[in-house]
Amino acid sequence: MVREVSESCMDSLLTEIVSSYCNRFYANKPELAARRIEAIGYQVGHQLSERYTIERPRFTDHLEAIKFICKDFWSELFKKQIDNLKTNHRGTFVLQDNKFRWLSRMSGDPSEISGAAQDPSTMSENKAAQATGMHLYFPCGIIRGALSTLGIPCAVSADISNLPACSFVVRIKV
Amino acid sequence: MVREVSESCMDSLLTEIVSSYCNRFYANKPELAARRIEAIGYQVGHQLSERYTIERPRFTDHLEAIKFICKDFWSELFKKQIDNLKTNHRGTFVLQDNKFRWLSRMSGDPSEISGAAQDPSTMSENKAAQATGMHLYFPCGIIRGALSTLGIPCAVSADISNLPACSFVVRIKV
Numbered sequence: 001m002v003r004e005v006s007e008s009c010m011d012s013l014l015t016e017i018v019s020s021y022c023n024r025f026y027a028n029k030p031e032l033a034a035r036r037i038e039a040i041g042y043q044v045g046h047q048l049s050e051r052y053t054i055e056r057p058r059f060t061d062h063l064e065a066i067k068f069i070c071k072d073f074w075s076e077l078f079k080k081q082i083d084n085l086k087t088n089h090r091g092t093f094v095l096q097d098n099k100f101r102w103l104s105r106m107s108g109d110p111s112e113i114s115g116a117a118q119d120p121s122t123m124s125e126n127k128a129a130q131a132t133g134m135h136l137y138f139p140c141g142i143i144r145g146a147l148s149t150l151g152i153p154c155a156v157s158a159d160i161s162n163l164p165a166c167s168f169v170v171r172i173k174v
Numbered sequence: 175m176v177r178e179v180s181e182s183c184m185d186s187l188l189t190e191i192v193s194s195y196c197n198r199f200y201a202n203k204p205e206l207a208a209r210r211i212e213a214i215g216y217q218v219g220h221q222l223s224e225r226y227t228i229e230r231p232r233f234t235d236h237l238e239a240i241k242f243i244c245k246d247f248w249s250e251l252f253k254k255q256i257d258n259l260k261t262n263h264r265g266t267f268v269l270q271d272n273k274f275r276w277l278s279r280m281s282g283d284p285s286e287i288s289g290a291a292q293d294p295s296t297m298s299e300n301k302a303a304q305a306t307g308m309h310l311y312f313p314c315g316i317i318r319g320a321l322s323t324l325g326i327p328c329a330v331s332a333d334i335s336n337l338p339a340c341s342f343v344v345r346i347k348v
Contacts, residue, residue, distance in 0.1 A: 006222075006252075008221075010184050012221040013214070013218050015221075017187075017214070020210075025199055040190045040191070040194065043186070044186040044187050044190060047182075047186040076180050076182070077180050077183055142183075
């Protein structure tokens, strides 16, 4: 039986962590904050992956492990599977969640993460977008940690140009 | 509808946060680490309390607010109510959860948090106990944050001398 906690608690904790890292420990050093948030996600993904695969035979290939992430792992975490999986058959996989839960409470227009602020009125929007971007390092880290534990070193990034959908791009290291 | 996430994810995240704060940001400064972990709990409790009471009339007295924490608030967070509530009718309330979820995966003998290490063989046990103690600052902060948001300033501590039960002692400030 998988036990559950209120998602709003998880949301709030994550928001607090991101805010602490960005404003307290690594103020004005967003790259460092991002790296640390990703590293926390990595550890969480590592622990969860170990727990969820404890009674399972080892995966024989990359696709099998990725499918495990899309189905079992995602279901344990979010009570739903990844909605769409694509691959270029050369080590890149795109995992799309059509309504990624950890983003659905966010406001602003986070698709403009890399857009430059033109005037003060867009500043707060860009701040919200930046906070959303920071949040995403956590699930990216979770996926990377889970896959590494399964013997697959990779890089993971997030694409939220199509909100509320979120795509995680997994590039397996060769 | 309350949405839920896997508790193991919350567990892992909390463990990582505690470890980061104790070993990275506030190494050898456990009081500071404790204060920061409590402060994060406070913010989470504040946010959750605002969310959960948004359509509710204001509480008219302390007991009513404490009962809200024991029933509705705890149910939202942990899918169960506080098992036992005691008060001395002079501003101190003891909220006992007979099987507190965030402790049930811990090992060691955390009841000895304040016991002094006598020989090296007990060192690792004491370390586990200290980690458990650190974990508890988070739910203590949550309760304090929630009650403060309801207009009740207080101090909250945890008593785990009777594991797996955990009692939260709320002392209302006059």
